[in-house]
Amino acid sequence: MSDISKDLKEQPKFQEEIGDKSQEHHTFEIEKPNTLKKIQNFLHGNPTMIPVIILILSVSAFGMIAGGKFFSAFNLSLIIQQVTIVGILAAAQTLIILTAGIDLSVAAIMVLASVFMGKLSVQMGIPTSVAIMVGMASGAICGYLNGWLVTKFRLPPFIVTLGTWNIFFALVIFFSGSQSIRSRDIEANAPLLHFFGERVKILGAQFTYGSFLMILIFVVLWFVLNKTAWGRHVYAVGDDKEAAELSGIRTDRMLLSVYTVAGVILALGAWVSIGRVGSVSPTSFYEGNLDSITAVVIGGTSLFGGRGSIVGALFGALIVGVFSSGLSIAGLDVLWQRFALGCLIIIAVGIDQWIRRISN
Amino acid sequence: MEPVLQAKGINKRYGKVVALDNADLELYKNEVLGVIGDNGAGKSTLIKALCGAVQPDSGEILLDGKTVTFDSPIEARKTGIETVYQNLALSPALTIADNMFLGREIYKKGFMGKFLRFLDQSGMQEMARKKLSELGLLTIQNINQQVETLSGGQRQGVAVARATAFGTKVIIMDEPTAALGVKESRRVLELIGEVKARGIPIILISHNMPHVFEVSDRIHIHRLGQRLCVINPKENSMSDAVAYMTGAKAPPSN
Numbered sequence: 371m372s373d374i375s376k377d378l379k380e381q382p383k384f385q386e387e388i389g390d391k392s393q394e395h396h397t398f399e400i401e402k403p404n405t406l407k408k409i410q411n412f413l414h415g416n417p418t419m420i421p422v423i424i425l426i427l428s429v430s431a432f433g434m435i436a437g438g439k440f441f442s443a444f445n446l447s448l449i450i451q452q453v454t455i456v457g458i459l460a461a462a463q464t465l466i467i468l469t470a471g472i473d474l475s476v477a478a479i480m481v482l483a484s485v486f487m488g489k490l491s492v493q494m495g496i497p498t499s500v501a502i503m504v505g506m507a508s509g510a511i512c513g514y515l516n517g518w519l520v521t522k523f524r525l526p527p528f529i530v531t532l533g534t535w536n537i538f539f540a541l542v543i544f545f546s547g548s549q550s551i552r553s554r555d556i557e558a559n560a561p562l563l564h565f566f567g568e569r570v571k572i573l574g575a576q577f578t579y580g581s582f583l584m585i586l587i588f589v590v591l592w593f594v595l596n597k598t599a600w601g602r603h604v605y606a607v608g609d610d611k612e613a614a615e616l617s618g619i620r621t622d623r624m625l626l627s628v629y630t631v632a633g634v635i636l637a638l639g640a641w642v643s644i645g646r647v648g649s650v651s652p653t654s655f656y657e658g659n660l661d662s663i664t665a666v667v668i669g670g671t672s673l674f675g676g677r678g679s680i681v682g683a684l685f686g687a688l689i690v691g692v693f694s695s696g697l698s699i700a701g702l703d704v705l706w707q708r709f710a711l712g713c714l715i716i717i718a719v720g721i722d723q724w725i726r727r728i729s730n
Numbered sequence: 731m732e733p734v735l736q737a738k739g740i741n742k743r744y745g746k747v748v749a750l751d752n753a754d755l756e757l758y759k760n761e762v763l764g765v766i767g768d769n770g771a772g773k774s775t776l777i778k779a780l781c782g783a784v785q786p787d788s789g790e791i792l793l794d795g796k797t798v799t800f801d802s803p804i805e806a807r808k809t810g811i812e813t814v815y816q817n818l819a820l821s822p823a824l825t826i827a828d829n830m831f832l833g834r835e836i837y838k839k840g841f842m843g844k845f846l847r848f849l850d851q852s853g854m855q856e857m858a859r860k861k862l863s864e865l866g867l868l869t870i871q872n873i874n875q876q877v878e879t880l881s882g883g884q885r886q887g888v889a890v891a892r893a894t895a896f897g898t899k900v901i902i903m904d905e906p907t908a909a910l911g912v913k914e915s916r917r918v919l920e921l922i923g924e925v926k927a928r929g930i931p932i933i934l935i936s937h938n939m940p941h942v943f944e945v946s947d948r949i950h951i952h953r954l955g956q957r958l959c960v961i962n963p964k965e966n967s968m969s970d971a972v973a974y975m976t977g978a979k980a981p982p983s984n
Contacts, residue, residue: 415876598847599835602828609821616819618804618833676823 414725417670417678420718421685424668428689432696440699447575453691455480455646455655457584458639459662460669460683461591462632467666468595469628470608470675471520471527476636477658478538479512483640485542488551488650491560498562506637512538513633517626535659546652553648567645580642584684587635591680604628609676664711665690668718672726689714732795733758734931735780735811735900740789742775749775750786751955757900762922762932764946764963766939768975772955774904777935781813781902782806793899804833812897816905818889822878827851827858829877830892861895862887865924883914890921894930901925902933907941919945939968951975 413419432440439445459476466473483505491501512534519530556563566580595601606614607621607628615621644650669686671678690711697707733756742750749772757763767773778784780791782800791798793809800806803813820829836850836857837843843850855873862873867887877885886906893901903922907915915938922945926932936942942949943963951958951974958974959981966982973979 414879593848597849597851599837599849600847602824602832602835602849605824606821606828606832609823613817613819613821614832616803616813616815617821617829618807676821 410725410727413721417725418682418685420670420721421668421682421689424714425685425689425692428692428696432692432700436696436699440696443573443575445695445699447577449688449691449695450581451576451578451646452695453687454578454580454584455639455643456658456661456665456690457684457687458587458635458642459655459658460665460687461584461587461680462635462639463659463662463666464669464671464678464680464683465591465604465628465632465635466527467663467671467673468604468608468675468678469625470611471625471629472531472663472673473516473527473629473632474531474659475512475516475535475538476632476662477655478535478542479509479633479636480640480643480658481652481655482512482538482542482545483509483637484644484650485546485652487563487640488556488560488644489545491563492551492555495559498560501560502562502641505640506634509633509635509637509640510630511633513629513631513636514626516633517629520629521622521625542652546650548652550652551650556644556649563641563644564648565645566642567648578645580645583638583642587638588680588684595680600624600627605676607675661690664715667722668714670718670722672722673719674726677722677726731758733792734794735933736792736795737776737780738790738792740776740779740786740791742772742779742784742786748955750779750789753789753952753955754957755780755950757931757933759931760926760929761947762926762934762945764942764949765933765935765952766937766942766949766971766975767952771952771975773935773952776952777813777902777904777933780806780933781811783813807896810897810899811902812893812900813902814886814889814893814904814906816908818885820877820885820889823876825874825876826862826880826888827855827873829888830854830858830861830895834896857895858891861891865891865894865921867891881914882910883917886910886914886918887921890918890925894925894928897930899930900933901930902935904935905937906934907936907938915941939971943968943971951981953977 459480462476463473486508487501487505490496490504491498516527516530516534519525519534520527566578566583568579569576570579595604603614603619603624606617606619607624611621614624643655647654665686666678666683667673667686668689669678669682669684671682693710693714694707697710698704735755735757737753737755740750740753741748751772753772753776755765755776765773765777775784779786782803782805785799785801791800793811798809806813821832824832831854836854838848838850842848859873865887867884877888880888890903890906906918906922910918919941922932922934934942934946946963949961949963949966949971951961951971953975961971961974961982970979974981
């Protein structure tokens with residue numbers, strides 16, 4: 371850098387002499403790739419636009435392929451029902467990924483909380499509300515444990531949550547005794563656990579209370595992330611941890627709170643999942659962690675932290691839902707659904723990298 | 731006259747390495763104090779001790795004549811000592827306004843702010859705009875622009891504006907022109923003048939001799955963990971300063 375400035379200092383006259391001409395030359399050169407640059411700039415300022423565009427495109431594409439069957443109010447509301455759980459997982463995942471972390475244990479935390487809720491209320495006769503509280507606490511503790519390992523021992527989140535994923539999954543098997551809790555037993559002993567599975571019909575569309583809760587979680591998180599200091603600090607910590615520290619943010623405390631909040635959201639997801647599935651199964655949502663990361667990434671949130679939006683994760687989850695619904699209505703094999711999703715992930719990360727290059 | 735900020739007999743060791751050996755420093759009202767020294771002379775450790783990033787083993791730091799101890803940069807900031815770090819400590823993906831208030835946000839009044847901790851975003855934007863225009867940085871038009879879309883000099887401007895917005899006592903600037911081109915360096919040097927005109931004393935650490943000589947009122951030369959001498963830039967040449975710094979010439983006795 372100093373060499374360049376030295377060079378410039380030695381040739382000030384030269385610059386002044388050709389000043390006008392050189393500027394003409396420059397503006398000409400810059401204007402050529404302008405439209406692409408404009409798109410890049412626009413997407414940089416509005417990262418949520420990518421998933422929105424993909425969602426609109428995929429909805430219209432499947433609408434054309436599968437016709438009215440896809441576009442029926444019933445089917446569209448079914449898609450929202452189907453993405454409820456992945457959506458909640460993705461909401462928690464977004465918080466972690468914004469801090470430049472990743473959580474492979476999200477689904478295991480959720481299933482563990484649902485096992486606690488079901489086991490205590492159905493099989494041990496503890497009041498359902500208490501069982502739910504215990505489940506919520508277990509989610510918070512699991513999240514706190516992840517955060518503690520990440521901050522206290524400076525371990526990479528990937529490794530920490532890879533470990534806790536296995537630990538939590540083992541606990542799920544231990545506490546459940548590998549047994550599912552049947553829907554009938556839940557209905558008889560603890561109907562409150564099915565609360566979020568209840569449906570309301572609006573103009574032929576069906577919504578579960580769980581879907582409303584998912585939307586509510588996203589709305590609340592949007593406000594928290596954009597309008598509160600805590601939310602701004604989530605971005606700052608993920609963007610540049612050292613800078614955040616020097617700005618006076620207690621980054622370790624911040625990370626600990628993010629992982630704990632994620633755990634609480636996952637425990638809420640556990641309650642919703644019991645309503646959605648009906649039963650409590652220790653082996654359910656085994657791929658939930660990867661599904662949630664897929665939704666977050668397709669939603670335009672950067673895996674490197676600090677960039678992205680919570681709403682993106684909702685759109686990401688919806689895109690996955692639209693793809694699986696559209697492809698199955700169109701009569702295509704499930705394998706093509708996976709194929710398409712795989713392509714989407716790579717494209718989404720590619721676009722993210724391209725947008726990030728703006729700063730250079 | 732009593733110094734605004736004073737370091738007295740600061741010692742700091744890292745194992746067997748002595749970084750600061752009974753180091754002193756005085757900063758007076760209405761001045762820019764340049765701090766120069768060879769690599770490894772201990773000047774950055776001294777500065778870190780003043781801004782709370784390093785805790786000295788022994789010695790005293792006095793602010794307005796009162797002894798202070800800083801366990802972290804946050805504590806130093808609370809007393810009105812602001813530091814513009816070499817890496818600026820800005821969050822590139824956040825906006826200018828967000829960055830200026832990072833870590834000390836203003837909350838909305840009433841229920842929304844007190845209990846829901848909602849930020850007074852328009853208030854902060856207003857204040858950020860005011861601070862930037864006070865320092866003549868109005869070329870930055872959109873206060874909600876992300877910092878990563880700014881040039882190096884503009885980023886420096888944001889960091890300086892942040893420091894002046896909160897630095898009531900002292901501003902410490904670490905290599906503010908190191909990463910900048912000629913024009914942008916010029917702008918930052920002007921900024922230093924503007925901050926000084928607002929009555930806030932500045933400590934300027936830099937390797938760039940012409941810059942230090944241009945804006946400093948006094949120059950503190952650091953060598954082997956101590957203050958070697960303080961020179962007047964109007965009475966000494968740059969080559970003298972380099973000679974003192976490297977030990978090629980004996981320092982003037984003052």
